[in-house]
Amino acid sequence: MESLISKINAIGTKTLEDIATASDLAGLEIFRVSVLGKKGSLSEVLKGLGSVGSDDRPKIGAAANDVKAKIEAALEEKKSILESRDLEARLANERIDVSLPSRKLHRGALHPITQTTRKMVEVFSRLGFDLLTGPEIETDYFCFEAVNIPADHPARDQQDTFFMGPGLVLRTQTTAIQTRAMRGNEWPIRILCPGAVYRKDNDATHSPMFHQLEGLWIDKKVKMSDLKGTLEFFAKEVFGAATKIRLRPSYFSFVEPGAEVDVSCFRCGGKDAACKVCKGSGWLEILGSGMVHPKLLELAGYDPNEVSGFAFGIGIDRVAMILHDIPDLRYMFEGDQRFLSQF
């Protein structure tokens, strides 16, 4: 009996030593099978248990179980050590250069003029404006006559016009859309008209084609203070809450009274004499506006004693240049990928 127990213990001691020296999971499995497997050394020893007296069996059994438990615990422990060592090795082995350039997709972009138009349209939409567009080649009637600039009126000198043949021009102002809108439609009118306009001019701040956003609101009891409030809302939403606006009397044939509107410089607030945005004046001239001239209302078949309205025209390109820090208007129309992909 004693010899059997010592045999078991010897197996235990030997096995624990072997486990400690095992260097990989496969070797460890070999040790496990060689001891605990069906034909393993411990199993073989226990097969001889039949020849042992029944009094000794519990003792031997207990000794065997004890050794088996120790071996299993040691195996488990070693296994976990080896597994985590293997994982470490694998992780180290699978390391890649994460700083290599990715297969990066090209980023598309909307033109800054489109982005600016959207931003402004979104702001005005909240006040109840709808969108309307019109043709770029326009009749002299809609572009001039109907906005109270008859032929041979000095106001025609204010805009250098491209002529497209008898009675046709490239529209010089989106105001032409206003008159189209009023013709044949009942008031109330609350429209925004974005679009390209054309004038004979070409330098860093003038382009023969540029963009305007026209606004027109006609209803009962519309006042000039409504115009001011609307434009103030626009200015604060687009240029920031601290923005102020300034109205100056001005003349546009299609409004009376007329007002040039300046927006306080969002960059320097008028505090930087060397400011690049406002050139030190503190103000940005970006739009013209006024109360719709009664002649336009009459032409549309509205009664100027019943309804009134306001209109404004914003230079979209100018606002886009201001918002995006674009130094030269000509970049806008060169189609240069390096320019267009920035915005």
Added chain:
Amino acid sequence: MKVSYRWLNELVDFTLSPQALADLLTSRGLEVEELEGQGKGLDKVVSALILEKGKHPDSDRLSLCSVDVGAKEPLQIICGATNHQTGDKVVAALVGAELPNGMKIGKGKIRGVESFGMLCSESELGLAKESEGIIILPKETPVGKSIAEVLGRDDTILTLKVYANQGHYLSHYGVAREIASALGVKAKRPLSNLGGKALSLDGKGSSISVVLSAGEKAPRFFGCEVAGVKVGPSPAWLVKKLESVGSRSINNVVDATNLVLLELGHPVHAYDAEKISGKKIGVRFSNEAEKLPLLDGTEIILSGKELVIEDGAHRAIGLAGVMGGGNSEVSVETKTVFLECAEFDSILVRKAKTKFGKMTDAATRFERGVDPTGLKQVMERLAMLVIEVAGGQIIGSVQAETSPVKARPAIEMPVDYVRDFIGIDVSPADVTKALESLDCAVVKSGEILSVTPPSYRLDLNIRQDLSEEVARTVGYDRIPSTIPQLSSQPIAKAFDAKGAEQILIERAKDAMVRSGLCEALNYGFTSRTWLGEFGLEGAVKVQNPMSEEMEWMVPSLIPGLVGNALHHYRRHFGSETPVVRLFELRPTFTLSGATVTDFETGITENWKISFAMSGPRFAQALRAESGDVDFSDGKAVLESFLDQMGAKGIRFIPLHASRNGTHPTAKMLHPGQAIEVLSGNQTLGHFGLLHPGISKKLKVKANLFVCELDWGILQKMSRAASQARSFKPWSEFPPMERDFAILVDEKVTADQITAVLLKAGKPLVKSARVFDVYRGTQVAPGKTSIAARVLLQDDTRSLQESEAESISASIIAALKKEFGAELR
């Protein structure tokens, strides 16, 4: 228009600084665009005395001067001029000065000798365009004085932006009236005193008579004959006044007329009385083909539609309201002058001015209209000035009119009109006060104000005009900010429809951006040559283009995008193909055939959406993983775009098989690497590789893929698809896959194969696609090995293996029958 600060100050009392004056005028709607002191650039420039003129030790040409500039110590200044001597009074620019010509004066060394300033010439001070030598001042000039003061350049010139309806501001007196109104004082009308008493012309005694034969187009004329004048140079004060606002001195008589124009705003003219034959002057319409020599030396040929001044021999001697005739000009020999102050129709003046390109000061004023009641007073001022500067005495005056000045009707408005229309808090008394400050006569009767504007305010005709006057007088800054009331009245349907179209435009742009494209914006016009490179011709022409580059309205957006790509290629550095990823959504222009009316342009603005692509597939990647975009990449962008726009029932057919091969876009593309995009039988557009012929000619460095779709057709399809999509359940039963590897003639297309697969596999084949293609050494020449996969599925049950087998068999049979396909 330029006005002089000092001149204004003569006509109205004020103590405002030039800047404060500019701010005041701008705030009242008379915008001051520029404010320039005559002394600009003359800081640190002083009168000086040459104490000693010596020689530069190292130069024969340069002199070394010791100069007294009024400081404790004399300065050493080197000078390159030769016209100065010891003891001369000169002009010295000190260190730190920035001269009008932009030159900055610093301490410098010239050939090893230090120089502490510069002795100036007239051109360096901006007094003359060219000059020789330095300025030598009069002996009595004090030393060390500011040169602006010494030369009397102490005025400030304001450049005003005068709008088309503001004729009343086109004179110093007109601007003075505005200042006076703002300050609550009266402007001082320039005097017409002769011999200490006010001159009064009675329209009698002139030996020259006046005949007006153009009816209401030339309704009034006031003339005055002055004999014994001595024509010669003007006195210094007159020259200085004219030059201060950019008007050139000619002679004393002409200068007097120009002064009156600048002072009172009513153009006047002086004739040599002896050159007016028959002692008669008149206004009539010109005769067709009549010739008229003008003061500027040109000769114009009249059309019968202009007003001219004529003499007793019916000879044209002036283009009425625009420019005098060269044949009646005042010269040094002139003894007697006949002065004219008349009124001409503003539209006729404008037409004549435009037709002959004579943008004169007179025309600028007449086309805006002049005060019809002011002729006599203007003439009195002119006659007085002529006699003051050229001597002589008045023989007599003459006046004529075709009809009396029409009385301006009073403008009536409710007392609260301004408050209600502007939204500004003003009482009826405030309104009255504001209008009276502008010389309006205001009568209040009950709840109505009757307002009669002054005769010089031709722009005040309706109550809205008056409300602007009140608002600008009170100050636009006092208008409150309110938000307009939304009414419950519905908005016209037309606006909804246009709005929906605009939403689709924005959606299309977003779809393009998601595919990595950048939005380009090109001008609506281009050159005939550029269009020609693409086999295109414009249909709509700009009649007065800025250049040939901007002459024809574009019929397609592709030439613009290719131009953009070339612009980019030319600026591209490095070994990789330049990246071009552009799209554009804008109108193209063709003639509609409709007649042009007030409301119809006769032009179709056909919006197109186009894109252009070339260069690396990825914005960055390792070489093995990248590569330039090819046909498939471009087609993917097109398919993805059409899918996002909800366009259904689209077919692509190879361009070489298109029935519409003469389409302008088709001709721009490689016939073997392009497709026509069809919606039903309608051509929606094209996509493909830019034609190699065009690429070669234009030196397009890369494979450039272009696409153009008709937005009009697409947006109709999109709108139909933009209704809310209904949910469609998917099959809960697993699909079965079957692959077919076949060998077919290389001309057989993937589309043809999938069509056969779908047809032969009905109804269980849900989809079919080609997933591998091989041509090369492993297959016979002229053959292609193709692998295709079909997906079988039933929505209501699981399929049996036997069903798949039987469908496979029919598919194989069909492939053999259609293409003689061999199974591999």
